[in-house]
Amino acid sequence: MATWNLTRRALSFLLPAGVLGASVLLASAQATPIQPAKVSAVSDARQDVAARLASIRKEAGLASTQELAAKNADKHPLLAYWLNFGGIGWRNGGWHNWGGWRNWGNGWHNWGNGWHNWGNGWHNYWHNW
């Protein structure tokens, strides 16, 4: 049976957006109430936290996810616009303030524990600097 993994699909939008773009996208999503009638079957299948985190990491590492993400980055420069005015999102014009897709830079290289982590206090999990 054909399957459409929703996590993979979401990651394909989140990963090319970079950290700031993903933060914006998720903030928009979490602020939007879900219509219960449409999502009850999906919600029933929610996993516990550890399994959910593991499945995200698994999907994030799949070549197919990364291919889909690359394709989304190229194919949907107006994705943000769509998310705002058509699907989830603020519906108040918040998205189009940012001047477009992929203008946010990309913070995912935090994974490498490198230079780009510096200055925000997270990489060693010490919070007092």
Next chain:
Amino acid sequence: MRAPEKPVVPAIDTVVLQPTPFCNIACKYCYLPQRNDTSSMSLDTVRAVFQKVFASGWSQPWLTVIWHAGEPLVMPITYYEAAFALIEELRPDGIEVRHAIQTNGMLINAAWCDFFKRWNVGLGVSIDGPQRIHDIHRVTRKGHGTFDKTVAGIRLLRREQVPFHVISVLSTQGMAVPEEMLDFYQKEGIEDVCFNVEESEGDHVSELFAGADLQSSFRDFLQTFWTRSRQTTQIRFLREIDGMLARIFRPEDAPFGNAQVQPLGMLNVDCKGNVSSFSPELLGLKNAAYNDFLIGNIHSDTLEQMLHSEAMQAMSRDIAAGVAACQAECPYFSVCGGGSPINKLTENGSFASTQTVFCDLVHRVPTDLILNALDHLEDGLANAARSSDILTPALGRAAMSDASHAVGDVDATTVRSSR
């Protein structure tokens, strides 16, 4: 028969130096016990630290040096000029060093701005929000508010185009007003924001931590701040959320670790050359079981001796036991890596323990918010795919087409049952 355990090779990720324990103010929630002490770290001590770190072969290729006191800027610029130049002289090829300073911002002037820029210093300024909130806790020894001088420092940093982030300690008052906090950052042009909930640490006992509703209060605060801040363009980095995103959405094989629970992962040195490891807040605290958390002195001991000292062995054993317990029982371990030893000790009375209130605030609340948002996003995508005709037509069709291409023919039933 068990194979002999391989010796663990330390990886020094961060060096925390205390140029002086002295602080020019007396915040009501400060955990530092010696902030009236005007001693200072000699350049000989700086030299000894980096000679030993670089000679050890244990430094990470990117080494963060945090000057954290006390108030680091009570030391003159000439001191840091000499210290940074000395470290640069000693630095071997293959290791990059970046300096960071956490300051209350009150002493920042044009000369400091020039220094920060020349050395690309990662600068953090402690400010708790608008004046009525900041001045509740961040006061001089005479009890006067420090807001005016701190915000003057921030404005100068902006004028001089010095990048910086702020750390705001959230106490009861700040936690109640996320919109007011956001308005303040926007008004002052602050772009990178970190929140520390006022916690019980060292000798300081937080009233907030004793409150029954702390976790839900912080969740409400963070959710509102996150939502509102992302409706504007100004806040570029919200540490509590954006830092966690990179941990949640990492591939399984991405490097991941918690230097705060690794022996010598963080090397913390006071102005007299005394050395501790793990959480920097341990340096200066008293504890008979762990030799006051001191593993040696940089002038008299090698790093090898420190690694094998009794205190280090005892702390390593107990901290590792705590991390192992976290791994066994905590669903958030993959985004945390074993927590913060100082908080385990302060809150639970033992390194060999697990969940703390600090964990709840720093790891659980942001993770739950992000996972909840991801759920909403996935549901929104599923709904959109099922009803693309109500969406902006061209983009709706594009999304459906893309989805079909990726998975073959998809209908609403398979979307619903595929998670």
